[in-house]
Amino acid sequence: MHRAHTIYKTLTGPQGQRMGAWLLTKKSTAPVACAGQQLRVYTTPVTSEPFLNGSSSAYVEDMYNAWLADPSSVHVSWDSFFRNSQEGGPGYQSPPSLAPMGRNEMSIASFLPAVGGGGGGAVGGAISEKTIDDHLAVQAIIRSYQIRGHHIAKLDPLGINSADLDDKTPPELLYSHYNFARDGPSRTYSQELVRQVQELTKKETDMDRSFKLPSTTFIGGKDKQLPLREILRRLELTYCRHIGVEFMFINSLEQCNWIRERMETPDIMKISPEQKRLILARLTRATGFEAFLAKKWSSEKRFGLEGCEILIPAMKQVIDRSTDLGVESIVMGMPHRGRLNVLANVCRKPLSQIFTQFAGLEAEDDGSGDVKYHLGTYIERLNRVTNKNIRLAVVANPSHLEAVDPIVQGKTRAEQFYRGDGEGKKVMSVLLHGDAAFSGQGVVFETMHLSDLPEYTTHGTIHIVVNNQVGFTTDPRHSRSSPYCTDVARVVNAPIFHVNADDPESVMHVCNIAAEWRATFHKDVVIDLVSYRRNGHNEIDEPMFTQPLMYKKIKKLKPGLDKYSESLIKEGVVTAAEVKDVKDKYEKICEEAFDNARKETHIKYKDWLDSPWSGFFEGKDPLKVQPTGIKEDTLQHIGKRFSSLPPNAAEFVVHKGIERILKARMDMVGKRTIDWALGEAMAFGSLVKDGIHVRLSGQDVERGTFSHRHHVLHHQNVDKATYKPLSNLYPDQAPYTVCNSSLSEYGVLGFELGYSMTNPNALVIWEAQFGDFNNTAQCIIDQFISSGQAKWVRQSGLVCLLPHALEGMGPEHSSARVERFLQMCSDDPDYFPPESEEFAVRQLHDINWIVANCSTPANLFHILRRQIALPFRKPLILLTPKSLLRHPEARSSFDEMVEGTEFQRIIPEKGPAAANAQGVKKLLFCSGKVYYDFTKARKEKGLEKDIAIARMEQVSPFPYDLVKAECAKYPNAKVFWAQEEHKNQGPWTYVQPRFDTALSGSRDVNYIGRATAASPSTGSKAQHMKEVAQLMADATALK
């Protein structure tokens, strides 16, 4: 009984307002302030409110309480209903509905306060106010346990209960603190509930009164009514023991009932002795693994799992249940904590491979490697419990916590895509988190928000939090402002199961529910393993410096394995000898693996690859690039299809502006010409024709930020009716996906990188709205794209399109900060590779990524196709134009794309200067759109014979050979690098030493461009124009 009061105390305090608000805000109009709190007024017309839609079972009670307080505050129909009920009549009768009752609807009868066994019931069919009050109070009690039971559940093995930031209820929040007027004229909702509970629980004998259970609870099992005492007991067991579940915010009665059923049904947690023994065996391995590492490498960092060893049985349970339900492949992302244990005991990665990582051996293969607790893995094996084959991948990650989340999602989505697993029944993602990182890192939120977007959903992720109630040295009260570390998941309506990690059976229960939830609703779900960290942050740290009291408690605490084995011995499920036997056997396995590991002389990074591309590299000449030029017919076909109205044009109304754009495209195709949009479409179209899946993702990419692309045509009169020309090129083409993303860079770029990892035979592209926005995804760029292959021998052909050019749009929207990408290129500025036929491809093979800035649509076409034509995969950082998209000169002929043509790393001067090579006084190298500005200025000054301009289309890897040849053509010219960016930005700092290497220091290379600056561009248009004029003057000056 005490608990009921406690729950009510919480319920009626300001904390309880959250529940009150949930109950009361539905369809309310302006609130009326009342007795220091708020009373809502309900005047929703009955016609606009589906009568008793069960999605809020609280609705009737809201109405009733509002009516009690002020009958005129509710709609007249409610007034009539309650008045009639009190007078013994049938209440309000809704008009008969022709439609059958919906899935989420409940009949009014289920809400009517039925008369239970005890006293206080109906007399002659009439229902007294007291009876209604009592039954509503019981309903309210049940719901308050469902909503707020987690607040007082015993979640913390340490008993500190800082899982919820503050488990004390301040006195001013207690209802007893206030003076309730029993029959006051303006009782609030909470006050009314308190009154009802007080009324109900006045006498101890009330505890034996039976009450009919509402349809929103399953505690009765087969019983339709229970004594109040039993109701409370069962609610306590369900919601206030070792599982605290947050789910009542979910806006679906079906889903709430689903959880209630799995939580409340009597005996639902009972498991067989075999299952208990399985948990014990798994817990023994998890514990034994850490102990073994601690014994062998006591001073080595491993970020052990001690204090939350239950993670291993928990993950295995999730996997068992999910495979049972049809999942065949699981993609996992996780931080440092317990990672080696997961690899060993969940993935069953050979122990000897893990142990060799401790031995300080050299690597056998290329790359620079990573520390052992960041490495990934990929394993296919038989699940012994379900007897089904399963693939498990743990994605490699950097130290940057949570950065791997979107990558896991992208990889999962891609795997689902290639398997045709449109509902995520076969492939599933599991994300593990630390408590501090889960609440602290914004990318968690960004990833959560991808979870229900049509082209990004993975149909539900199971999140498991190793909540050891500390982040390095920081307490929860300093690391988050939310009560729980998991609150971020509430934004996507994910149910959250907090569970005391020292109760293995409760943990397994929520793991089963989570797996079933995901399989049923295909939505995210969170398991919060409330645990502790037995050691310091790593094994060398001293935790007593910062968490002395916590660690005094921890030192006295028995390990989870000991507790569980003792309880099973007590239950008679196992004997002490059996417990010891399982322990010893595992230690023996570890010792054997240790001996094997000692025989190894090298480690192999390949053993740790998370995304093997079986068959992709085999039988391929690693230096042979497939041709990128294509047949004229194909260009014509794609061009025409891309420029055509939908086939059902008579019904499909397109915007007049789009009609004009399509017509202009068709005219260009007729003249065998392309602009930027056509060049891109030709690349995509020709790839899908060859069976290569193309996916373009980013903010507003469907139309294109600059309204040049239009890959999705919208019916002007029918909502959501669209037509995608590039999806309708050939009947047997590969799928083309173009999708506007959420307004995120970190999350979405990570997602696309993950997507690109699954299958090398796909062109995956992320486009930034403006190039500079890439910096909010810096971690993905630095930690994954630039260095991923070196660290994890994992390749990716991801393309980043970054609009870039200084066009007077201000400091932002001008620069993609190409200097940063170039600074991260791994080619040696002092090394001119041997010249040979394979020069270009060898350079591409050896570098970490490609940085390019194309000036013609044909070169765009070739470089995109080259991504697939290469015998390996490299990320491509491609600066893209803005004004050039519509520049009349930025066009290419079909002649530059047909068979026999290819990507031009440098486009040499082809005009009068080329014919006057000896007489040329100035040779300018430049990159990107500024070329067109220079040629215009040169023409205006009549210097076309005197100044040669070469375009460096691929800046990195640096085209040493072509630079050398181009310079040799103009022996009497002074050589310049000309750029529109400021001197400390743009390609200058990258190209300068490489020019020296290309020319062996024989000629000086001078700089033309803006002076150094802190900001990428001026915000003043006038200043911008002045700078442009100066730049043009400098570029065309002949001194």
Ligand SMILES: Cc1ncc(C[n+]2csc(CCOP(=O)(O)OP(=O)(O)O)c2C)c(N)n1
């Ligand atoms: C993005 C990022 N910032 C900071 C760090 C440094 N760091 C490593 S572990 C850690 C604490 C993590 O706490 P929690 O998420 O609770 O995981 P636990 O170590 O407790 O398992 C911090 C701050 C990091 N790795 N990544």
Ligand SMILES: [Mg+2]
């Ligand atoms: Mg932690």
